[in-house]
Amino acid sequence: MKILICISNVPDTTTKIKFTNNNTTFDVAGVQWIINPWDELALTRAIELKETNAGTIENITVIHVGLNTSDPTIRKALAIGADKAIRINAEAKDSYFVAAQIAEFVKKEPFDVILCGIESSDYNGFSVGGMLSELLDYPSVSALSSLEIANAEIKLKRGIDGGHEVISIVTPFVGIVQKGIAKEARIPNMRGIMMAKAKPLQVVEPVLIDNFTEFVSFEYPKPKATCKKIDPENVKELINLLHNEAKVI
Amino acid sequence: MSILVFAENWDGKFKKQTFELVSYANSLAKLLNSSVVALSIGKVEDDELKKLGNYGATKILNVSDNRLNTLDNKAFTITIAQAAIKENANIIIFPHNITGKAIASRISVRLKAGLVTGVNGLPTSTDPFTIVKKSFTSKAFANIVIKTPVKIITLFQNAFGIIESPASPVIEAFAPEINDSDIKTIVKEVNKVTGKILLTDAEIVVSGGRGMKGPENWGAIEELAKLLNGATACSRPVSDEGWRSHEEHVGQTGKIIAPNIYFACGISGAIQHLGGVSSSKYIVAINKDPEAPIFEVADYGIVGDVQKILPEIINAVKELKS
Numbered sequence A: 001m002k003i004l005i006c007i008s009n010v011p012d013t014t015t016k017i018k019f020t021n022n023n024t025t026f027d028v029a030g031v032q033w034i035i036n037p038w039d040e041l042a043l044t045r046a047i048e049l050k051e052t053n054a055g056t057i058e059n060i061t062v063i064h065v066g067l068n069t070s071d072p073t074i075r076k077a078l079a080i081g082a083d084k085a086i087r088i089n090a091e092a093k094d095s096y097f098v099a100a101q102i103a104e105f106v107k108k109e110p111f112d113v114i115l116c117g118i119e120s121s122d123y124n125g126f127s128v129g130g131m132l133s134e135l136l137d138y139p140s141v142s143a144l145s146s147l148e149i150a151n152a153e154i155k156l157k158r159g160i161d162g163g164h165e166v167i168s169i170v171t172p173f174v175g176i177v178q179k180g181i182a183k184e185a186r187i188p189n190m191r192g193i194m195m196a197k198a199k200p201l202q203v204v205e206p207v208l209i210d211n212f213t214e215f216v217s218f219e220y221p222k223p224k225a226t227c228k229k230i231d232p233e234n235v236k237e238l239i240n241l242l243h244n245e246a247k248v249i
Numbered sequence B: 001m002s003i004l005v006f007a008e009n010w011d012g013k014f015k016k017q018t019f020e021l022v023s024y025a026n027s028l029a030k031l032l033n034s035s036v037v038a039l040s041i042g043k044v045e046d047d048e049l050k051k052l053g054n055y056g057a058t059k060i061l062n063v064s065d066n067r068l069n070t071l072d073n074k075a076f077t078i079t080i081a082q083a084a085i086k087e088n089a090n091i092i093i094f095p096h097n098i099t100g101k102a103i104a105s106r107i108s109v110r111l112k113a114g115l116v117t118g119v120n121g122l123p124t125s126t127d128p129f130t131i132v133k134k135s136f137t138s139k140a141f142a143n144i145v146i147k148t149p150v151k152i153i154t155l156f157q158n159a160f161g162i163i164e165s166p167a168s169p170v171i172e173a174f175a176p177e178i179n180d181s182d183i184k185t186i187v188k189e190v191n192k193v194t195g196k197i198l199l200t201d202a203e204i205v206v207s208g209g210r211g212m213k214g215p216e217n218w219g220a221i222e223e224l225a226k227l228l229n230g231a232t233a234c235s236r237p238v239s240d241e242g243w244r245s246h247e248e249h250v251g252q253t254g255k256i257i258a259p260n261i262y263f264a265c266g267i268s269g270a271i272q273h274l275g276g277v278s279s280s281k282y283i284v285a286i287n288k289d290p291e292a293p294i295f296e297v298a299d300y301g302i303v304g305d306v307q308k309i310l311p312e313i314i315n316a317v318k319e320l321k322s
């Protein structure tokens, strides 16, 4: 069984977001880049599965659509334990563009299990996994919080409103993961970092794809009015304000 | 031309969010001189279906196919895409929740229709079709143009509101053409709470963080939530510790919510936490540390010990209600 994990390169979660060029471009100056948190969890889960199902899972590949500025993030995925990496050499324009590039690659080199994160924490598309599955005509299961593979049988748990469902599925499929898929993301150790240098990072040229959408500009959220402090000796005042001023109770 | 709304139900009843979606579609229809068609999948009684007319739906397509009683992303995609073609829909609207996002992305490819997820208002221009969405995990908004003739959006919950606009809708049975082989997901087990307000649907959310000290102190959080007809939530460390279930975790890696009031009790207000709650209309913070970052985003704050303050809030609410 071959597993493919789509990884997105995003600003560290604590980054202060700034824009330049009249608020049309995200300012990358000084930004620390990380593997999108869900993608890192998906990768961790794939490695755990490979460790416990050595016979079944033969290879874990990560794929990324982006320029060579993403290479450190891709190397980190290799250091954590992916066997191989693919980078499609194009700037990601929108979710459809990314999904279509990955789909073209997978059509030539098939995988049994393809994992994506539920969203990337920069542009919050929530889309690549679903789009990819439709482009490949694979089934997709979203909001996975558990993925078990035993004797080539696959058991998934997916989130639904107010709970979860247990699902069985056959390969190939696209799994769109949320938190819970792995407990905590793995941190690369020294040996992993050394080994990553020798692992293949294949660069593939993109195909021509028209994007469906265009990001035209960005805005900052309106600054919040300052917090009204309520005297802890007069808690009633809070409820009074919520009732009479905010009118939400 | 029409605007198609995916009218999702929960155990045969429409969610509040569905009525919001129809209201939104109706306002959009007025802008574009179009009309609203709602599509319901699953077992929903006619009386319930008719409710969609209260918010402006003039036609309701009712799909009752037993193969669609549980969610299969592909089968739902086929169904909705067929309905969109039949109704000549140029805009399709989904809720910005797990199901909505999972299907909207597939339909986007099937119909070659540009998709924008998590929008929180009407388009700022209809030509070019420009719409605002949250990005960078609520740290910014992006203005996006959809370039394709058919457009798909997912609407953030509680972003638009529910607006009554009575219409007398026609209800029409709709039978999609699906092959059994299209359905690949087999649901083995369903595990969900019923009879409780969904966290993502709740108007009031009472949430606890590490400052609550332990699961044994959650009684007051639950009591306040119940009193206000709301739901309970928690910060990530709380669910990681197993004090509360993972379903309650809000934030960047958990659920993203937008209630009218968010009570943050013993929550420091880490940036990743705020990513999930910053769209709340009002944030009330209770924290013993006056420097806690949560006060920077809160509308109302009390500096004090939650164990002491929460029971007093409960009493004040009881007084107000009586």
Ligand SMILES: Cc1cc2nc3c(=O)[nH]c(=O)nc-3n(C[C@H](O)[C@H](O)[C@H](O)COP(=O)(O)OP(=O)(O)OC[C@H]3O[C@@H](n4cnc5c(N)ncnc54)[C@H](O)[C@@H]3O)c2cc1C
Binding pocket: A013, A037, B208, B209, B210, B211, B212, B234, B235, B236, B237, B238, B249, B250, B251, B252, B253, B254, B265, B266, B267, B268, B269, B270, B271, B272, B273, B276, B286, B287, B288, B289, B292, B304, B305, B306, B307
């Ligand atoms: C990639 C990533 C993703 C993350 N995603 C999320 C996420 O989705 N959601 C999330 O919540 N976190 C997330 N986190 C974790 C986040 O950074 C914080 O660690 C977390 O939100 C802190 O939770 P807390 O506020 O409950 O606890 P703490 O930060 O420990 O805060 C406890 C607060 O309680 C107050 N307090 C203590 N005792 C009392 C008392 N008796 N009365 C009143 N106040 C009291 C303290 O003053 C303090 O402010 C993420 C982190 C990373 C790195």
Ligand SMILES: Nc1ncnc2c1ncn2[C@@H]1O[C@H](COP(=O)(O)O)[C@@H](O)[C@H]1O
Binding pocket: A005, A006, A007, A008, A009, A036, A038, A039, A063, A064, A065, A066, A092, A095, A098, A115, A116, A117, A118, A119, A120, A121, A123, A124, A125, A126, A127, A128, A129
């Ligand atoms: N540039 C990219 N390269 C590879 N995979 C990506 C890229 N962008 C997004 N993805 C994948 O798609 C998921 C959802 O991203 P999005 O739809 O953009 O929010 C991410 O968690 C990744 O798994």
